[in-house]
Amino acid sequence: MKKIIFIITLLLSSYSYSQKIKGIKYEFGQNEYNNWNLTLIPNAFDGYASETTKTSGVYGVLLCYTIADKQYEKYIDCTSDFVKERKKDIHIAMSSRSRSDINIVRVEFFRRDLPRETWAQKNCF
Secondary structure, three states: HHHHHHHHHHHHHHHHHHEEEEEEEEEEEOOOOOEEEEEEEEEEEEEEOOOOOOOOOOEEEEEEEEOEEEEEEEEEEEEHHHOOOOEEEEEEOOOOOOHHHHEEEEEEEEOOOHHHHHHOOHHHH
């Protein structure tokens, strides 16, 4: 009986990593070199979808931020990092910048493999 419970637990835990991502959370902070990074972490999954085998073009993020009043809008492909690393680290600024210089305006997850009309729109500013 213990073996059956162990096998079921093992299958369920491995299955949770093979699901398609539906949402993310993000953490803003400094890395080991004190540079400012944004870390994107998948946190919502579709339990009925199969695992993606592609390494690009599936998961995207629209990132909008300012550094000392200079505006940035970027589409970022997170597919490879989400599939391999289970997270995506994005360099935002060097350590010489203070936290008050940096403002994360918008982080929006979208599916890049869907029609372009469904992508997050670059209209942050």
